[in-house]
Amino acid sequence: xVQLEESGPGLVKPSQTLSLTxxxxxxxxxxxxxxxxxxRQSPGQGLEWIGYIxxxxxxxxxxxxxxxxxxxxxxxxxxxPLHLAAVTPEVPTVYYCCRCAEGVDYCxxxxxxxxxx
Numbered sequence: 001x002v003q004l005e006e007s008g009p010g011l012v013k014p015s016q017t018l019s020l021t022x023x024x025x026x027x028x029x030x031x032x033x034x035x036x037x038x039x040r041q042s043p044g045q046g047l048e049w050i051g052y053i054x055x056x057x058x059x060x061x062x063x064x065x066x067x068x069x070x071x072x073x074x075x076x077x078x079x080x081p082l083h084l085a086a087v088t089p090e091v092p093t094v095y096y097c098c099r100c101a102e103g104v105d106y107c108x109x110x111x112x113x114x115x116x117x
Contacts, residue, residue, distance in 0.1 A: 002027050004097050006111035013117055018084040020111055022097030023077075030055045030075050037104070038071060038082045039096045052100065053080050087115045 008020035022036070029036055038050040051061035053071045061069045065084070073080040082095070092114040098107035 002099060002106040004099065004106055004108035006095060006097050006108045008111055008113070010111070010113055012087055012113060012115050014089050014115055015086055018087050018113055018115070019081060020095055020097075020113070021079050021081045022108060023079045024099075025078070027078075027099075028075065029053075029073055029078055029080060033101060035100045036071075036073070036080045037098045037100050038069075039098060039107075040093050041096070041110075042093045043091055047096075050082065050084075050095075089117070090115045 003025040005023050006020055012018045032055050035052045035054055037052040039047050040050060041047045049062055050065055051059060051069050051071050053059050053073050057073060059071050068085045070083040071080060092112050094110040094112050096107050096110045098104045
C-alpha cells in the first residue's frame with residue numbers, strides 16, 4: 001500500500017516561507033500517470049488544491065497561489081516538498097499530500113500549520 005507522510009514545522013511567522021515535505025513509501029514518484037499533489041484545508045472550509053508535480057517533474061499550480069507556491073522533488077529519496085512564500089496570518093490549516101491517478105487515491109494524514117507571530 002502506498003503511504004505518504006507530511007512533515008515540517010507547525011508554526012510559521014507571517015511573511016516567511018512555509019515549507020513542508022511529503023515522503024512517499026512503497027512506490028516511485030516517477031511512475032507514469034501518477035501525479036503528486038498538495039492540498040490544504042482550513043477549519044470549516046473545503047479542501048483547496050494547491051498544485052502538483054508530474055512524474056516527469058513538471059509542475060502546475062492553482063492560479064491564486066501560483067506566484068507563491070513551489071513544488072519540487074527528489075526521486076532518489078521519494079519526497080516532494082512544498083514551499084509557500086510570503087504567508088499571511090491564518091488559523092491552523094491542515095496540509096495534505098496526495099497521489100492522484102484517476103482521482104485521488106492515497107493521501108497522508110495531514111500536517112497542521114499555523115501562521116502567527
